[in-house]
Amino acid sequence: xxxxxxxxxxxxxxxxxxxxxxxxxxxxxxxxxxxxxxxxxxxxxxxxxxxxxxxxxxxxxxxxxxxxxxxxxxxxxxxxxxxxxxxxxxxxxxxxxxxxxxxxxxxxxxxxxxxxxxxxxxxxxxxxxxxxxxxxxxxxxxxxxxxxxxxxxxxxxxxxxxxxxxxxxxxxxxxxxxxxxxxxxxxxxxxxxxxxxxxxxxxxxxxxxxxxxxxxxxxxxxxxxxxxxxxxxxxxxxxxxxxxxxxxxxxxxxxxxxxxxxxxxxxxxxxxxxxxxxxxxxxxxxxxxxxxxxxxxxxxxxxxxxxxxxxxxxxxxxxxxxxxxxxxxxxxxxxxxxxxxxxxxxxxxxxxxxxxxxxxxxx
Numbered sequence: 439x440x441x442x443x444x445x446x447x448x449x450x451x452x453x454x455x456x457x458x459x460x461x462x463x464x465x466x467x468x469x470x471x472x473x474x475x476x477x478x479x480x481x482x483x484x485x486x487x488x489x490x491x492x493x494x495x496x497x498x499x500x501x502x503x504x505x506x507x508x509x510x511x512x513x514x515x516x517x518x519x520x521x522x523x524x525x526x527x528x529x530x531x532x533x534x535x536x537x538x539x540x541x542x543x544x545x546x547x548x549x550x551x552x553x554x555x556x557x558x559x560x561x562x563x564x565x566x567x568x569x570x571x572x573x574x575x576x577x578x579x580x581x582x583x584x585x586x587x588x589x590x591x592x593x594x595x596x597x598x599x600x601x602x603x604x605x606x607x608x609x610x611x612x613x614x615x616x617x618x619x620x621x622x623x624x625x626x627x628x629x630x631x632x633x634x635x636x637x638x639x640x641x642x643x644x645x646x647x648x649x650x651x652x653x654x655x656x657x658x659x660x661x662x663x664x665x666x667x668x669x670x671x672x673x674x675x676x677x678x679x680x681x682x683x684x685x686x687x688x689x690x691x692x693x694x695x696x697x698x699x700x701x702x703x704x705x706x707x708x709x710x711x712x713x714x715x716x717x718x719x720x721x722x723x724x725x726x727x728x729x730x731x732x733x734x735x736x737x738x739x740x741x742x743x744x745x746x747x748x749x750x751x752x753x754x755x756x757x758x759x760x761x762x763x764x765x766x767x768x769x770x771x772x773x774x775x776x777x778x779x780x781x782x783x784x785x786x787x788x789x790x791x792x793x794x795x796x797x798x799x800x801x
Contacts, residue, residue, distance in 0.1 A: 597760020
């Protein structure tokens with residue numbers, strides 16, 4: 439019988455895990471050869487205490503393995519998933535997000551699919567050219583050997599999104615065959631806000647101010663200036679293609695960052711002016727007349743308006759940046775075919791089932 443590891447990463451999402459995990463175990467523990475792997479990615483919301491108080495019977499039975507790492511300060515989607523999957527011992531490794539329900543007899547269905555379709559099966563909702571179930575894109579199952587062959591999720595993808603699309607495509611290129619989850623009972627999830635989705639990422643915490651370029655063609659091209667509290671900045675140019683708005687694999691609802699659409703550097707304030715020093719030592723000085731910035735550069739004048747944190751566009755633009763920058767890397771992986779994670783993947787130290795005397799080091 440296939441041994442199935444159902445792996446879940448959680449960082450400050452206890453409000454979701456306490457709903458999904460008990461039900462996922464109850465509806466699938468009868469598979470006969472299954473383990474649930476939960477990686478507490480340094481949560482600070484009482485997750486460890488909740489697991490101790492409510493899930494001990496499953497730990498004692500061996501159905502649940504609870505791991506905690508104390509190393510990360512912020513959430514890293516690819517690294518955390520790689521850690522969790524590497525902690526699974528099954529020959530079939532499955533990933534379920536903390537806000538997803540597995541569904542009744544999901545494990546039995548997984549096992550039957552692999553028996554019928556073979557060891558190179560990829561169980562996914564993701565099609566090569568479209569994303570039908572955005573909130574279940576991370577619901578994936580792979581043969582252990584195939585997952586390890588491609589070295590897991592690409593840890594160069596640091597923003598939100600597209601990590602699952604990239605992984606499935608690389609596994610497919612390595613010989614995997616997609617088999618799609620279509621039964622609605624396996625596609626249930628807990629909806630949540632954009633802020634809940636982003637608040638554990640470093641960009642959410644480190645972003646000091648955000649400005650948008652004032653332009654007449656904002657619906658086609660958008661300039662965004664991100665200023666961070668470590669005095670670094672990103673100047674990002676987003677381009678919109680109406681014909682690609684439904685292509686969620688290659689674009690974020692039609693938006694992309696072009697080849698030269700991301701410029702970085704350091705900034706400082708001097709005499710009530712914002713000074714941007716780009717990599718390569720190009721300098722630009724902007725008059726700071728809060729909430730506007732005015733620039734006179736290469737004979738052209740421009741204005742930037744501040745996007746406040748309570749503005750509806752604020753979180754959407756953070757989301758767009760992460761999604762678009764990850765898509766740039768995904769497209770490089772797709773075209774270039776180079777290996778990922780050459781310096782290792784899923785590395786770190788974890789502690790199993792509250793045993794602080796026995797650290798487990800993943801190299």
